[in-house]
Amino acid sequence: MKHKLLTIFVLLALLLGLAPAQAAIAESESTPPAVLNAEDWSQIEELLAEALPSQQAYLKASSTDWYDYFGASVAISGDTVVVGAYLEDSNVTGVNGNQGNNLAEDSGAVYVFVRSGRTWSQQAYLKASNTGANDLFGYSVAVSGDTIVVGAWGEASNATGVDGNQNDNSADRSGAAYIFTRSGTAWSQQAYLKASNTEADDWFGKSVAISGDTVVVGAWNEDSSATDVNGDQGNNLASMAGAAYVFTRSSGIWSQQAYLKASNTWQSDSFGFSVAISGDTIVVGAWQEDSNATGVNGDQANYSAPDSGAAYVFIRSGGIWSQQAYLKASNTGAFDYFGHSVAISGDTVVIGAREEASNATGVNGDQSDNSADKSGAAYVFTRSGGTWSQQAYLKASNTGAGDYFSLFSVAISGDTVVVGAPYEDSSATGVGGNQTDNSASASGAAYVFTRSGGIWSQRAYLKASNTGEGDGFGVSVTVSGDTVVVGAPYESSNATSVNGNQNDNSAFGSGAAYAFFQSHTATFRSTDAQDGWVLETGENTNRGGTKDSAATTLRLGDDASKKQYRSILSFATGATLPDNAVITKVTLKVRKQRIIGGGNPVTTFQGFMVDIKKGLFGTSALQAADFQTKASKTYGPFTTALAGGWYTINITTGKAYINKLATGDGLTQIRLRLKLDDNTNTISNFLSLYSGNASLASKPQLIVEYYIP
Known part of the structure; x- marks a missing residue:
């Protein structure tokens, strides 16, 4: 390449x-x-x-059934994906129970999938410890490493705090959250969370989020009139004002750390409808807040923009939480529902406004023309020091009225944002399809945006591989590194598990989730003075003698004195590969120049041997001792055939020895040789390959494919 x-x-x-x-x-x-x-x-x-990304997997429940709404919630952390099906009906409890009965209608379930290499498989089937009809377990899900949190806002116990009595169901729709942890590959429930002021119809668990040992749970119908942090929970003077609860884990034990309220608490603001956390920062959405302020920390005191919506940023210092910012849209409008969805990664927050109405497209377009009712928008805010400001205003590339861009779902990981639009109508499939054919009503779409140097741009337009009318692709989205997962809870195939048949739509509303994957390919070329050939001092001495790092050729085989040639290739992989790159494929390519002595030395000497050194064989410059210095690992023999003038050797098995760090000058060095030392005759017989001193098109190549988890 x-x-x-x-x-x-x-x-x-x-x-x-x-x-x-x-x-x-x-x-x-x-x-x-x-x-x-x-x-x-x-x-x-x-x-x-x-x-562009490509679809990697099509995920279905192991117990696919009508109207389970698998995919209504999705979450990802590295190679683990969690999918909620809040209308699943089995009455089992705990982990990996019997999925075969439907005796607890709409109790809900959660499915855990893991990736090995590029292959996904289901690892666990999670149910509540107190499964009950209409509990809606799985309405919200979140995952961080080996910990999952699941919300069940329909759960009815009157317990409070952590691990209380689950059996008294006298607080209908008070809600609960459940913590599961993984040890090895086995999942178990670790905690049962309830609000500190449990009451009927608070809907605790409508939203959940996790970062490390901290969990946030939203209860958007909670009624107290308290403001800020740890206020009075005892009065219910602000109906449906909403609240959020922070729990922390120490040595496996969970406890409530904070009770969060808006700084301008008011009835029906729905604070806690959406929550997100990254480290010591929490974002809470209140989609029915009413002020007409714009931007950051504006006037909260007027109520002239009903249901315009707001978001609140809280930070933790020494275990104490405080509000840091009050966020509003740059184009605040009544009934825009800003804060209906929120996400955070580090110092960047994304907030969705599901019914924003501008007809702008792309990034930072005209916000003033409100001719696309309920098209939706998303807003990106960034923090510098302790100060927040809006960085971008995101719209779909094919903005349409009623698409609900950002309806329930925005997600962020580093410099990548994903926004779902579940009522988008195009009939396209896959990635980057035709956005203009609106013949698949409410099929849904998702949009990927990336940031470079503070500038955002749309990178991809995602559709299901089996786009169908009313599937709601984009109801949920999540992203981690180079992997995006999109839920389509109304999809109707009767497939089960991973990559099943998408074409039999006999399980209406069973739901599906789709994993998309962005791989990277880095091509390294061997560096001139750091590569070259070394000739053995004498037959079978296994010690280097004559060397040449200036020639445009490398040599493999033997000379007329039965001395073996070996060649060193040096690739500066550590300068490019991220430390957290997961390498999936490694290919070495070397270009033939000529053969001395006739025949095919590759077959005569029984194939290529590849010695890999994570770092240096000695010094970065070629030296005689490179002939015999011990390698990190040896692979071969490879009897690869010549194709298009190149020998291509798959050395993926050696991926662990590709240098991603600054050690050894950040180099990966490869010693290339042939298996046999010589062929016992006194005729030179060696293969000449182009070296790093050759032209760019002929240099040896090390091609590394990887992704970021």
Whole structure:
């Protein structure tokens, strides 16, 4: 594949409609432009394909059934995905019980999936410890590492605090949350959470969030008139004002740390309808708050913009929580419902306004034309020091009235934001399809935005692989690193588990979830002075003698004195690969120059051997001792055939020895040799390959595919 800098011209040529034969690139200042051949263009097409995510898995419940709404909630942490099905009906309790009966209608369930490599499988089936009809367990889910929190806002016990009595169901729809932990691959329930002021119809568990050892639970119908943190819970003078509760874990024991209320608590504000947490920062949405303020920390005292909505930022210092900011949209409007969905990652917050009405598209468009009713918007805020400001105003690339962009779902991980629009209508499938054909009403879509240098842009438009009318793809979204998961709770296939048949729609409203994956490919080229060949001092001495780091060739095989050639290749992988990159494939490519002595040395000497060193064989510069210095690991023999002038060797088994750190100058060094030491004759027989001193197009390549969890 051509160097990334050199692909710019090619990509531009594509945009201008030039045919492949019309696009030429120069490999260096000293070489003339070369017309791209079919192989070059194949590689360019691969690069273009890598620029967008692709669907990796189609997830269904192991107990798929009508109207379970699997996918109504989704959460991800690394290689673990959690999917809620809050209308599932089995009456079992705990983990991995019998899914076969439907004796507890709408009790709800949660399904845990894990990824190994690129393959997903179901790991667990979770139920409440006190499963009850209409509890809606799984309406909300969150995961952090080996801990899952599940909300069940329909649960009815009158217990308070942690691990109280679950059996007295006298507080209808008071709600509960459940903590599950994983040890090895086994899940178990760790805690049963209730509000400190449990009351009927508070809907505790409508929203949940987790970061490490801290959990936040929203109760958007809670009624106290308290304000700020740890106020008086004893009065119910502000009906449906809402609250949020913070719980922390110490040595496996959970306790309530804080009781959060808005700084301008008012009846029917629905504070706690959405919650999010990252480290010591919590965001709480109040989608029916009424002030007409705009931006950050505006006037909370007027109520002239009914149901415009707000969000509140709280921070923790030394175990004490306080409100840091009061966030409003930059274009506050009545009934925009700003705060209906919230998400946070580090110093960046995303807030959805499901019924915002501008007809703008993309990023930072015109907010003033409200001709697209209920199209929806999302707002990005960032923190510098302790000060928040709005960074971006996000709209769909195909804004349409009634699409409800950000309705229930926004998600963020680092510099990536995902927004769901479950009532979007296009019939497209997969990634980057046609957005203009609105023949699949309420099929739904999700939009991926990425940030570079403080500037946001839309990266991808996601649709289900089996787009169907009314599926609600985008009701829920979640993102972790390079993986996005989108829920479609009204999807109707009767498939079960992973990647089943999507075409039999006989299980109406069973629901599905879709995992999308963005892989990265980094191509490293061996560096001139740090690679070269070393010749053995004498037959079978296994010690290096003569060396050459300046030639444009590498050598493998033997000379007329039966001395073996070995070659060192040096790749600066540590300068590019992120420390948390999960490597999925490693390929070494070397280009043939010529053969001395005839025949095929690769078969004569029984194949390539690859010695990998995570770091340096000795020093970064080529030295004689590199011939025999011990490697981190050896792989082979590889009897790969020559194709298109290149030998391609899959060394994925050695991925653990690819250097992602600054140790050893951040280098991964490879010693390439042939299996047999010599072929016992006195005739030179060796393979010449191009070295790192050759032109860019001929240098040895180490191609590393990876993703960020």
